Amino acid sequence: MPFTDNFSDLSNTQGYQFEFRCERCGNGFRSAFQRDNVETGRSVLRAVGSFFGGTLRDLSYSADQWRYDRATNSPAKDRALAAAVAEITPSFRQCRGCGDWMCHSQCWNEEIGQCLRCSPSVTEEISRAQAAAQRDQIWDKAREQDWTAGLDVGTRAKVTCPGCGLKTDGGKFCSSCGTSLALKVTCGGCGSESGKPGALFCSDCGAKL
Template identity: 80%
Template sequence: MADAVPFTDNFSDLSNTQGYQFEFRCERCGNGFRSAFQRDTAETGRSVLRAVGSFFGGKLQDLSYSADQWRYNQATNSAAKDKALTAAVQEITPSFRQCRGCSDWMCSDQCWNEEIGQCLRCSPSVAEEVSRAQASAQRDQIWDKARTKDWTQDVDLDTRAKLTCPSCGVKADGGKFCASCGGSLAPVVHCTECGSQSKVGAMFCGDCGTRL
């Protein structure tokens, strides 16, 4: 009876018609490791058979068709692939640990807590958690302090803000005058009759009706 083939749920099959290769991924950080490519020596012989059969035709061509049928029917269910997968698992296993807490496979370099014997998801590093908590608290405190500070003390809220200078059309960054041409960002027209102010472009005074 053949030996059982070990496998995990965190790998992808990258095998092709030339040979076998597998990619294993950490289930926490997603980093992956690829096993060494294992060439299928039998496929090399089948390729030669197909080439010869295509050239000569007849019985040899029938044999080449049989070789192609083998490739499509047996590529994912073959003793060669089982052997290749077993070798790949043995090759990659030292780079992974299976956590007894969550049963996921973790890379030993980045996601494994060696001291506890579990993954960092189940047993986080104390130093990392302290650092993360400190950074989170610091961020919250910055936002709280920013909300209590008056950021509008020097901002002119009485004058309608202009995004572009009405004189030269350049983008304005605030203030009362354009930094490019010196023109007023809120120009007004004074009524000659009553002295009230109106916006540039107004035809008549809004207070006395005098034509501007």
């Protein structure tokens, strides 16, 4: 039987329904719901059996056992699945290249007779290649430009203001509270702090920073 690994059983106590998935795009196609008239009658039997007891109760237990069997495997379920396959098959094609079942509307190359994974559309491949080449060229052009002009890369950057704690956007002072963003270095000799950018020696004791 077709569709042995790409369908889900959506059946419930009232009837049967199955969903079949394309093995390329994953789109799902649901079969029409098939109501189980036998189950409807057995539901009535269970209700009557629980009320009257005795033989009717035993029959209701048999109905419950049938219900369990039906949920796993049964001739009725096999027939329902076969009907669902017949209903949904026109929406699918099986690729001779990979053997997978593909939806005819989105993932099938009608001209070649294979799925788009095995035989991609020429137009789509050209478009994909053009987009990839354009992306690479944009990166190459961007690398040719100097994006560091005017940036102080010699001073350690602060991403948050030590005064208000908000995120900074560069510069020497916080744009939110005006606190200086200059990095302060503590001298190991005298313990004083130096906020002068690029200073190598302490201005108070001459020790190397």
